Amino acid sequence: MSLDLEFSTAELNRLGARLEALANLNEQDQRDLLEGVGALVESQTHRRIRDEKTAPDGTPWDAWSDSYRSTRHGGNSLLMGEGHLDDSIQYIVDGDDVAIGSNLIYDAILQLGGTPDMAPGPAAIPARQHLGLSVDNEQDIDELIEDFLRDQIQELSR
Template sequence: MAGISIEVSGDDIAARGLDAIVGRAADMTRAMDSIGAMMRTSVLHRFQEGVDPDGEDWPPSIRAIMTDGKTLVDRGHLRDSVTYAADADSVRQGTNLVYARIHQLGGTIKIKARTQTITRRLYKDGTLSERFVKRTARNAVSTDHQVAAHTITMPARPYLGLSAQDRQQAGEIVADWVTGAWS
């Protein structure tokens, strides 16, 4: 062949493609951030539906039954506290609330014996109201009561974790990032 020629082999193309993939895989912070956002959305959905990562219903709480409310959602502090942190090769999800662990994993709470002060309103006829009132309420009477030691067993109500769909979506995010489908 006269003049000039260029030869490109499949090995060269594959090596350059692999170099590009390895380069993108070295810092996947943006992909991990996207996975963290997806995980946050999944957790919010679990609180809305009252289910664990496998789609199983949480055991209803006594408060939710008594108030016709949602389990693990009274004021929404636990739900709103769930955050994530992404770095070059991982994403972590969690909460800093001290009571979060018992709700996620379940367990037994041991309550020590104690004296409890309650305040109720004293009516003119000498009877006490059944409802508690503030100590500063009009005609308020405070009384002390002994509370025996007891235990409370909390069932696990997992809200953190990955469902099968979450794992698939996370894999797709990583694949799209590494192959350069999005930048």
């Protein structure tokens, strides 16, 4: 019985170059990266609300109750009544962090759901998670960061 092991340092070298690029990011480059991530996740969230109608994990949102459906008109769909929620989704870069969300008070109950004992208003609704990252969203972010770092590495090589 024999055992052959092959080891390549190519991936380690690639990781080292990425770490070096990250370590050398100046404040503006860091901000640019966070702005790019924020804009991407904001766009992903808009797509989830407008088109996908699923939670980040791919679970379809519960349909409207029959009584609520009767109050809607042809142009309405889940979380897209007049478009206020979709319009309110934005990202904010604060230091080393980027946050994506809405400033609408009712967004939390849409995201988390509610029970009849919550007040004020009709709070007994199922959660329709729209904030968060799907596996595909995470892959898109990884690709954005990879492209950004590749550009930084090329800059270091000049």
